[in-house]
Each structure stands twice: as C-alpha cells, then as structure tokens.
Amino acid sequence: MSKVNKEWWRGAVLYQIYPRSFADTNADGIGDLPGITSHLDHLANLGVDAVWISPFFKSPMKDFGYDVSDYCDVDPVFGSLDDFIHLLDEAHKRNIKVVIDQVWSHTSEEHVWFKKSRSDRTNEKADWYVWADPKPDGTPPNNWLSYFGGPAWTFDTRRQQYYLHHFLKEQPALNLRNPEVLDRIKKTGAFWLDMGVDGFRLDVAHTYYYDPELRDNPVRPDNQPWATDLPPNNPMGYQKRIHSMNNDDNLKLIEELRAFINEWPDKFLLAEAGGDDSETVAAEYTQTGKRFHMAYSFGLVGTEMTKPDIVRAVSKIEDVLKDGWVCWATGNHDFKRVVSRLYDEISYEDRARFSMALGLTLRGNLCIYQGEELGLPQAELRFEDLVDPYDIAMYPDHAGRDGCRTPMPWTHNIPNAGFSTNYKTWLPLAEAHVPMSVDLQESDETSVLNAYKNMIAWRKENEIIKYGDFHLLDTEGDMIAYKRMYDGQEILCVLNAGIETAEYKLTEASEFNFLENMSYHVEYESDRLVLQPFGYAILQTA
Numbered sequence: 332m333s334k335v336n337k338e339w340w341r342g343a344v345l346y347q348i349y350p351r352s353f354a355d356t357n358a359d360g361i362g363d364l365p366g367i368t369s370h371l372d373h374l375a376n377l378g379v380d381a382v383w384i385s386p387f388f389k390s391p392m393k394d395f396g397y398d399v400s401d402y403c404d405v406d407p408v409f410g411s412l413d414d415f416i417h418l419l420d421e422a423h424k425r426n427i428k429v430v431i432d433q434v435w436s437h438t439s440e441e442h443v444w445f446k447k448s449r450s451d452r453t454n455e456k457a458d459w460y461v462w463a464d465p466k467p468d469g470t471p472p473n474n475w476l477s478y479f480g481g482p483a484w485t486f487d488t489r490r491q492q493y494y495l496h497h498f499l500k501e502q503p504a505l506n507l508r509n510p511e512v513l514d515r516i517k518k519t520g521a522f523w524l525d526m527g528v529d530g531f532r533l534d535v536a537h538t539y540y541y542d543p544e545l546r547d548n549p550v551r552p553d554n555q556p557w558a559t560d561l562p563p564n565n566p567m568g569y570q571k572r573i574h575s576m577n578n579d580d581n582l583k584l585i586e587e588l589r590a591f592i593n594e595w596p597d598k599f600l601l602a603e604a605g606g607d608d609s610e611t612v613a614a615e616y617t618q619t620g621k622r623f624h625m626a627y628s629f630g631l632v633g634t635e636m637t638k639p640d641i642v643r644a645v646s647k648i649e650d651v652l653k654d655g656w657v658c659w660a661t662g663n664h665d666f667k668r669v670v671s672r673l674y675d676e677i678s679y680e681d682r683a684r685f686s687m688a689l690g691l692t693l694r695g696n697l698c699i700y701q702g703e704e705l706g707l708p709q710a711e712l713r714f715e716d717l718v719d720p721y722d723i724a725m726y727p728d729h730a731g732r733d734g735c736r737t738p739m740p741w742t743h744n745i746p747n748a749g750f751s752t753n754y755k756t757w758l759p760l761a762e763a764h765v766p767m768s769v770d771l772q773e774s775d776e777t778s779v780l781n782a783y784k785n786m787i788a789w790r791k792e793n794e795i796i797k798y799g800d801f802h803l804l805d806t807e808g809d810m811i812a813y814k815r816m817y818d819g820q821e822i823l824c825v826l827n828a829g830i831e832t833a834e835y836k837l838t839e840a841s842e843f844n845f846l847e848n849m850s851y852h853v854e855y856e857s858d859r860l861v862l863q864p865f866g867y868a869i870l871q872t873a
Contacts, residue, residue, distance in 0.1 A: 340530070340599045340624060341656060342797030343380035344691070344787055345430065345698040349664045350387050350409055351395060352738045352758065353701060355751035362738070362750070364410040368418045370741070371425055373769060377704055377780075378787035381428035383532045383601070385664060387415070391441050393501040394720065397432075397534060398439035402519035419527055428529035430601065435516050436538045437502045444515075445503050449487050449494070459512050461495035461504045463545055474547045475575040476567040480724045483575065497538045497576070499720060507539050507584060517591050524595045531592075536602040536626070537612055540581045542574035549573065551607070559633035559644075560605035564728040577606045582615070585622045599624035601658055601698075609633075610647035617655030625696060627658040635672045636661065636686070638809045638828040645693065645813075649801060657695035661686045662703055667731040671709035676830050677864050679706050679767075683779045684851050685826065685865035691786050692815065692824045692869065694801035699783075701739060702764075705772060706779035710737040710761035718758065737761050740768035782851075789849055795822045795871070810835055810862070823870040827852075827862035835860040835868075843870035 354366030364387060374382060386396035387409040396406070405412050422429050438445055447456040463472040463484070471484035471493050477500075484493040485500040495504040507513055520531065548570040561568045585602075592598050604613035604626045613628035630644025648657050661669040670682040683706030690697040712734055717723050719732040738760045742749030747756055748765050772778035790796050799817030806812045809829025815822040823843055825835050836859050837843070845855045845868065852866030860868045 336619070337798065338599075338624075339380070339428070339597065340696070342790075343428075343696050344378065344790070345381045345383050345601075345658065345696060346374055346377070346379040347383045347385065347660075347663060347698055347700045349385045349701060349736055352736050352750075354739065354741065354749075355753065355756070358752045359408070360751050360753035360756040361408055363408070364405065364414040364418050368414075368421050371418075371421055371427065374427060375425040377784055378791065379427065379699065381430050381529065382422065383430040383698065384432065386432045386434060386534075391439055391501070393439070393499055395718075397434055398437075398441075398499065398502045399434050400439040400441040400443075402433075403522045416526065423527070429527075430530040430532055430599075431523060431528050432534055433520060433523075433531040434534045435505070435507070436535050437496065437498065437504045440501045440503055448503075449489055452490050452492070458509050459506055461506050461541065462490060462492045463495070464492055472545050473574075474570070476548075476570060478561075478565070478567060479721055480566065495541065497535065504538070504541070508543070508580075513584075513587075520591070524592070524598060529597070530599040530601065530624075533588075533600060533602045533623070535605065536585070536616065536623070537581070537604050537606045537609075538576045539584055540578040541576065542578055544574075546574045548575055555607070558605075558607045558609070559629040560609050561633075562725060562728065562731065564725055572607055577612055582622070585616055589620075589622055589624075602626040604628055608647075610644050611651050613657060614648050614651035614653075614655055617652070617657065619654045619656075622655070625656040625658045627660050627698065629666075631659060631661050631669075631690075632663055632666050636669065636689075636828070638811055641689065641811060641828065642803070645801075645803060649694075649803070658698055659690050659693050659695055660698040660700065661690050662700040662735065663698070664700065664736055665732055666735065668700075668707060668709040668735045669703065670706055673865070674830050679708055680779055681852065681865040682706070684782055685828070685867060687779075687783055687786060688824075688851070688867040688869075689811075689826060691790050692796055692813075692822075694799065694815065700735070702735075704780050704783040705740070705764075705767045705769065707740075707761075707764050707767060709734045710759075710764070712737075712759065716759055733758055737764070740764040742770045743768040786849065793822075794818065795820050806835070808833055821872045824867070825853075825860055825862065825870075826867040827864060830864045832861065832863050835862065837870075842872055844873050845870050 351362045353362040355362050356365040388399045389401035389404045389406045390396050448459045471482050475483040477483040496502050551571045600623045602623045609628040610630045613626040616623050616626040634640035669686045670679050673682040717733050722733050737758045738750035740748035747760050772780035795815050795817040799815040802814045804812040812825045827833050849869040852863035853868040854861040
C-alpha cells in the first residue's frame, strides 16, 4: 500500500469525558470543568492523544446539555469560560488535544433564536427552524417519530404550526437549509476554533437535513435488521427513516462544513452517524480532504458485540470506507457499558480486555468512554434514581444512559470515591465501582487500567496498527482474526469472542513473532493458538 498521510488525528486514541460525571470541585454533586483539569494527569498517563468533552454550554439541561441555549458560553453548573480556557491550556501542556461537542442540528427552546422564531410567521428568524402547517384534520405534517418516543412534531399555538424535533419537544430542529442559519452556526464554531480547540465532535450529523417535501417514512421491511442506534423497544425502529434523516443533500452540507474547518490548520471533524444503516453512513460521511475527517457508527456501541455483530460492523465499514477514516467506539454516554453487553458468564476484567484489544487494533481511531479503562460495568439504578428523560420514557426495557453516566470512582477509601465531597451526587455512585477505582488499579500491575496503558503505548509506536490496511480472515466458531498491513510489515490479531476455549491454526507460523506482552489468556504453540474465552493474541512479522 502507499503510505497514508500522518495527520495527528489518524490513529489517535480519544477519550470521551461526560463532564457531569467526571469530577466535582465545587461540592455541588455535579462534575465540572475544573474537575476535568484536575485529572488531566490521569489522561496523560493513560496515553490518550485527545479528549472529547460532551456539551458544557449554557442549557436548561432538559437533555443534560444537548439542548443548547447559548453556543458561546459555559453553563454555570460547569464553571466559566475562563475555566475552559485554563483546561485547554493545561491539556495542551500535556500534549493532549481538546475536542468539544457541537450540537448543530437543534437548539434548546430557550435559545433566543427559537424564542424569536416562534413569535410569529414573519419575523427575521421565522425560517430558522423547521416549521410546517398541520394537515387539514389538524394532525402533524407526516408520520416522523422522535428518538424519545411519540411524534417528531409539536404544535405551537402562536404560529398555528408544528415544529420539528428529532429528540425532546424542548429541542427544536434548526433549518440548516437556510443560509443565514448555517452562517451563524459557522460563526459559533469559529469562536471555539479561534480560542484554540483542536476539533469538533458533531452530534447527530445524520439529522442535519430532512426531506423538504416532508414525505412520510415508509414501514421498515421485516427482513431489514433493527437499527443499531435504537433499542428494540423504540417505535422509531418500525420506520425506514429515509425522509426524516440522512437526506441525500447531507453530503453537500458535510463538504461545506469540511471546507469551513479547513480554514484552521490541523483541526478535525468527528461526526456521529446514525440511522437505519449507521455503518454505511459513517463510511460515506468521511473522505480525505473533502468530507468529515472521521465518523463513528453504532455498529459496536449499539450491539452485544458477538462475533456476527463485530464482523458485520467491520465488513460494512471496510466495504464503503475507501480513503475515508473511521473512529471506533465500544461505548459512549448513550448506551449500556460495553462489559455489561458482553457475555456475563465471563469476568468483567476479561470482557474489558477483549473490548480493549479489539478497539485498539481495528483500522482507524478508538474513542474510549470514561470508565472503560477501568472495566466499569453498567450501574444498576432504581427507577426513582433515573433522571434521563429517554431512560424514563423507555423504562424498564431500556436503562442505558443513566446507568453508564454515573460518577467516576477515583479514590476507593473516601466518600463518593473521590468524585465529590457533597453527600448527594446528581446520579448515585455505583458501589460496585468503588473496588475498581483509579487509585487501586494504578497500583495493580495486572489491572485493566494498566493493560490499557500498555496497549496504548505499544500502539503509539506501531505504524502498522495506526495506519495499516485491514484484511478480515475467514474463521470458524467464535474466533475473529484479521491482518493489519503497512509498508511491507504485517500484524495478525486473533480474538476469541466466545465463552468456550477455542483453537486457531497458524498457517504462516514461521513468519510471525508472538507478542506475549500484547496477548492475553492464550497458549502459543508452533502451529496454533489456544485461546480461552475472550482471550486474544497479537503476532507481528519477524
């Protein structure tokens, strides 16, 4: 293969911070920006290249920050703009890039733009959001559904029209087809780029454009798999969302956004790509020099990560990706934690290591969600502890968001495991997480945390893994095997995704050296590997 460009973001390891749950410094039970700054050394020691910080902008917090009321200021619950500038400076001193969320598909209903837009049909911002007349019988314009359940339309009595919202009714959809709106959105991005942030994670980029004719979505065919960005009890999954999102014009907008950010050297765009076929969408949204720098899908995040799940996600990406780039993730702030989605017959530690080895050896980037480096399982919460509107609406079948957002355990022998000195935290800290705290794992050479540190350090020095091509091999049973190839060198990765010990025959054994310090739960023989459940082996050409 020809050598790829080596921009800093290619092959980088990112770390997602959900600021409400990372660390609290002002004793109000909610994490804040100074809390992130106080633990930057943890991230530097882990070896990550960049942090992605979920929204910390001014917001009524109906959706905990993803309902923005001011794109260019910090919500007081997280601190101040000066706190963010200090965080940015301290991260850069440690050679950690800072990526922030940008929620450009919708705002809060409390945003001044929407307050003006809804006041009447003729004001200067009347067309800044997606408005539509009711049908003759007064019902919504079409059958589009919201991620949060129910119609994606809410009636406004002042305008006598419906407005579109893909999420909560308090999150009206911006009309990005309006050049004035797009220009204002770019200016909010420029505010942060000029400040020195290194890139944006673009929330729900698949919802930017909608069908201008507002046609009904058709019924999802029975033979079409359930979308990985939806839990099985979400009624949105019964529709094929070809008109409400992932509109064909989205690619034109993506290319315009890429041209915009190219005005700032060394910045990058990471897009969240959902919809009925999120793997294909993620691949289509990336293209060297022209579209997003990278995107991530729900192929691993939204599944149980069985062998069929992994093979399907990886194959779809590779079939479409071409010269694009993907950012893998096995978890985030919207889904059940990865170790609790894998087979529960196996220990948390083994599940965490398997997820780590897979994510850090696939082609592209990996984004680690806070706590994954500790192997944290999903927190079990009572219904009365839930605060997330999505979890509450989908209860009891879905409790993935609050249960993965509980506070980080830093120090095992102090209240709230060092997250906060307040007796009550915004979500309860999981007692099961305390024995897995950062301080205990740092002192244990065999811990999941130290396994992450070792593999990230190895990856940083290995161009085959960071930049190499990918080739999936045919395997039997629950075994997964693939090769990474770069500049005449190869790495063979073999993982057992099942709960039974399995054997892998080495057809080219003499050509590879077994990397014992990068393998786990495996016996290496001259012509075969014997892997225990969730074991993995990494071999490199001699």
